[in-house]
Amino acid sequence: MITKIYKSFILTVAVLGFSSCVNNWLDQTPSNGIPTSQAITNYNDTKTAMYGMYDGLQGNSKYNEYYAARMFYYGDVRGDDMQARDQGMRTSSCYEMRYTVDDAPAIWNIPYNVIRRANRIIEAVESKTISDADKYQKEINDIYAQAKVVRALVHFDLVRIYGNPYTSDNGKSLGVPFVDTALPTDAQQGRETVAKIYEKVIEDLTDAVNSGALHKSVKVGEKQGFIDQWAAEALLTRVYLYKGEDALALSTAKNIIENSPYDLWAADEYADAWDKMSAKHTKEMMFELINNGTDDWADREGIGYLYNEDGYADAICTKSFVDMLKVDQNDVRINVILPVQMKTDDKGKPTDLYKKYGEEPVFINKFPKGQQGDPRLQNLPILRLSEVYLNAAEAGVKLGGSAVDDAVRYLNELIKARSVDANSANVVDAGNITLERVLMERRKELVGEGHRFFDAMRNNETIVRYESQDNIGWHYALNEDSRKFDRTYFRTILPIPVSEVNANPVIAKQQNPGY
Template sequence: MKRNFLCLAAALGLFAGLSSCKDFLTTEPSGSLPTERVQKEFSLLQPALRGVYDGLQGSSSSTSYYGGLFLISGDVRGDDMQCPTTGSRGNDYYHMSFDQTTMYGPWYKAYGVIRRANRLISMCQNLQPKATTDAQKQEVGNALAQAKAVRALVHFDLVRLYAKPYPYSNNGAMLGIPLVLSVPENKSMPGRSTVKEVYDQIIKDFTEALSSGMLEETSYGYLSSSAVKALLARVYLYMGTPEGNTEALRLSKEVIDGGKYALATQLAEYKQIWSEASSKEMIFSIVNFDSKDWSDREGFAYILSVYGYYNALITKKFYDEMMEDPNDIRWNVLWASKGTKAAGAVQNLPGTNEDMKLFIGKYPGKAAFKDMRTNDIPVIRLAEVYLNAAEAAFKLGNTAQALSYLNVIVKRANPAKSVASGDLTLNRILQERAKELVGEGHRFYDLMRNGLRCERFYDGKPGWHVPLTEASRSFDHTYFRTLLPIPKSELDANATLAGQQNPGY
């Protein structure tokens, strides 16, 4: 399926028009409608679907979700990346200095995407009885399945940002986030559902998308059945229950054994995993086709690049862990600052120099365009699926299976290395996740959902960290700032939510 993007403004305009058109959402039988009108309704389906994906990405003026700071925030709140310079994009996340009046972007951006998905779902449900050809039925069914899958993904992102990790939520009884499952009326004021209710709905949406049989097995820039299975496995893994781990392992195994994707093993291929459409390892990414999709320098690739804003880099802890194996293939997507503007950023870090590979180089942009802003935005790839399977199998007590999946990633990093059964621990699996997924937004959540402390000082010393508050130097999921605050403007506008702010804010 070829995907050509509309600009965000056009997508917003389209959806505003659709949501205000009462005639479009009627339940008139298709037989009573003129053929021309039915054809016009079907012609709006693909633009509406593109608008949903454009919402996930964001734009140069909307940088709080996947296209901007969302992935970065999952790294710099952990112990493997940092924002060392004053004014860095991501500083609020790194310092954990946000409050309910300053941290509002993720909430509104994510719920904006959910509203788009819900409008598309309503559109598809209206069009289904009017679809008379197999092609129309497939098109409507595919769009409906994708809309449900996107809604599930966004609800999952929101519950990770604003609610306790499932294993520490009193069996899911603690407050999660508002579930928005329809096009809301202006007076709608939903309150927070429980964590369990949110996870149940996420699983329901992903499962219905899969069971529809309408998703393609693979798809560049769209959610496919393989991508939905992989993402659903991630959701189950985050639950941390025996049933969740069982399902995470089952679904991960299906993706791996399906043979639709393969790990990159050759160096040239490996270095292109995150940027080129030809990668056989990337299961789902949000696609940029050219620099017009991202019109300035606020995209996450530019924020990280030594040729851009170089606003985040790895920590001394992570560097020392990488130095345990100088032949690790993953050194090839860490960049040194020598010869770039980023060289100045390491001058004040004790014990560093411009030859040290301290910056994330996974996102150079597509080679054809020679512009880092064109880089696709990674959501899930096969390496994570192997690691999800390894963690789930370990937690289920299946050591042999866990070791088998883990060593696939270890040996890809260096064929001369492997993990022995006696050395297999949860921390060893999480260490491999950290090395493999750095710069992709996972480390903070991996620590929090497993009840581990985030130690941002190194052996009791700052390492390369700039001054942090005592509470932000070492914390676990009990620290109130591990959850984002619900924006005050939302609390003021929604009486139901007014008494449901996260504690501490």
């Protein structure tokens, strides 16, 4: 690839030792990884490298450009269901979409660093440099398969951010560089097409899923914080859906729903289950990033703190979304959106937040303070069973024919699990189920988890924040282009970071249009 990306790979755990001002990355030894100058030579090295790989997916308070925070709010506030609360917030740049190539938010170095870590594991296993592999063959094969899934996940995320949706042109436009090996320092790898990236992502995922090496959990929570067989298949359903491979998305989702140990949270479990200390938490949580303490968390820069009123109160739900959710008073999902808690200040006067929002539910509480009393310590959800149900329903509607019956069944199971009314009037049948209905359930179910913007773009929906002062809601003033747009708006994909463009003349000629 390019010199800049190569350098970002060099550090095994960038979030703990990354510095763009020095070149001593090869010598750094993070607490949860091994230095890249040291080969992976035994099973313990392999395990250590695996921990570093997973740790890199999150980041810390200094480097939070991936799942620590930015990957979530990038997919949330760029849509129509969440927004930055005010100008100058951490989420404001993504929300306002006024950036240029020089100041655009980046989700690049940390993801490619994770790919580097995954590749190190893959290469060590394939080159047979692990001296005690015979003794730990099963465990090593499992780690190897997990590394392939992580490599697929990260490339998939990158191509969603920097490439057009596959469905817009069948993947003909440029995506990102796909990196599946260590690169020399002078490498200048260019971008591959979106179609090629999807092909390689699916190849990694199917290799892992079909290998038989991934742990196949028979009860929930067995591999909490790590990818098991079911999580890998769940990611595969997502990728198939984004690619428009609806039959494969449906069949893969069916297998998970019918055979995995995971189950949907019941209506009376839903609100409390988001707390990782809840006994029901792992019931439908298929893969999440674990925060065991302050060594793991992203502190005040993490998504839990950004979305919490007692934190930065950085991003909130839009009024249009809240109004949509409140239509069904039996829907328990309203219970994870909180109104302002601090209504008065120490002088008994209404706080600014309460004066603006009153009793309206505005703050996402999917990273609650919970039993540990701190939202920064909550885990980060990546794959849930509810998404698998929604993937199946969406694929079934798009396929039509007999697959509509599957769509009806799976959507209704989710609707019933989210209603205090066992005979919910909101259930659908083959005569009235529509794609719009399925997508509405996706919005209600996945809000705050970084999905809405990507869902809208791949389905060629128009994002409407507001069109006039009459429906501005809680939005603050935006440029006209950012008030209402579809996937033809060039800022719906980010520019390749300027540091990459400056370092690599190949990519310099492949910058995204409009920048």
